[in-house]
Amino acid sequence: MWKYAVMAMTKAVSIRAMNRERINEAVLAAARDQIAASGANSLSMRAIARELGMASSAIYRYFESRDALLTKLIIDSYDSLGRAAESAEARISRDDPGGRFRAICHAVRRWALANRHEYFLIYGTPVPGYQAPQDTVGPATRVADLMIALLVESDMARPRLSQSVAATPATAALHRALAPIRAGVSNEISDAELASGLSVFSALFGAVSFELSGQLHNVIKDGEASRRAYFDSQIDGWLAVLSW
């Protein structure tokens, strides 16, 4: 069926496919605008349709449901954040792990500040009843992958302390707890280091979430200068935890 269409060069992609693609993008753009303006909560299918000048029911030709639209937006947001972190990290000299770590942290915060509602779309309250489909896990781990790579790499370069920790019940339990992530991480890196890395990772998002959700109000002075100074002091703390 497609064989002939492809052969017919000029209409390799049909007008329909092109239109479909165009409208699909327009729907997503309108949705992103709406989310940026007032959050995912108030994302309205009808409002998108109005914006695009089409019947409210027509939207459902492009996205099966509101949830499906949301899923697509979530994946895109993860990708956008991942791209931002990756490109910021890539700009730093390879032999400066501390600098690369700093770059990732600042990239995450910058992206979050510039896209608050998209940030909360992925790191905010989980939507009740909404089960994250499998497609979201890949993009979701881009930032984490970056940090794990950094952790492993800098661990290889570090002189082995060969400090075999005493096998207490606690360390054994931690070892079992880390089993799932172990599947994808070098065995060179110790349980303690891996756990520290994860902890710093969640601390990063805790810090960003606190700033974005206004929990720092009346605690840290408003304004980018102060907020950034405090964030920098936090990064120093995390670097110390990772002994960098």
Add this chain to the structure above:
Amino acid sequence: MWKYAVMAMTKAVSIRAMNRERINEAVLAAARDQIAASGANSLSMRAIARELGMASSAIYRYFESRDALLTKLIIDSYDSLGRAAESAEARISRDDPGGRFRAICHAVRRWALANRHEYFLIYGTPVPGYQAPQDTVGPATRVADLMIALLVESDMARPRLSQSVAATPATAALHRALAPIRAGVSNEISDAELASGLSVFSALFGAVSFELSGQLHNVIKDGEASRRAYFDSQIDGWLAVLSW
């Protein structure tokens, strides 16, 4: 007007006032049930009215609007969490700051696990358009107050290192950033310590949020034993940051 009512002893509180109080509590209870079942997002005034067997419009005699109800629920949640943390901390010997810190962390996590939706009500995505009224700030800081007290107290007991940090531009900026919280905190405690304390505080909520929103899926083994082992390892890290 009330003068006579009060004088009439037996009916100091009228039947009306009592009924009103009873229904008010019933509305709140139904609302909490609904939130526990499916989150704040899907809290419905009509559903509450149905539950209580009254007309949908009658609810508005008790709460001016959905937002007003939400505000009351938020305050109650902050109080509930604060109470949980306080009573857990109070059970630990006064001369064991590390133990008291651990108790607070575990209390926060336990409360969050037992009241996930209420947790996200206060530490999740801020509701767009919803401005937290002034009444919420008091209860909101109960856990933080507890930790700051601990920080100050244990700092007094610690031998002064009198390490006057070099006054770099960064330390000066951090000092300015911390101005708001300084208003309510002893000057004995240094900027660096205060910032570390805050950072650990947000890390705690970052860790709890990560666990509750499923970000640890495929990372840390499911089940309370593993989750708790990982959480304990995080507490150890935070204790180290605070040099306890």
Add this chain to the structure above:
DNA sequence: GATTGTCAAGAGCACTGCTCACAAATAGGT
């Protein structure tokens, strides 16, 4: 016993996600 303030109910407005039957546009094969 009359008055006054309070409360519940019902109807209604404007909105939401979503479905369905139908009409228009476009595709492919003859």
Add this chain to the structure above:
DNA sequence: ACCTATTTGTGAGCAGTGCTCTTGACAATC
């Protein structure tokens, strides 16, 4: 060029939402 099958758009409609306003009933006060 024609015919048929698929795809896209439409409008009506269902069931739900928060919220308002009027109306009638009742309890508390005088």
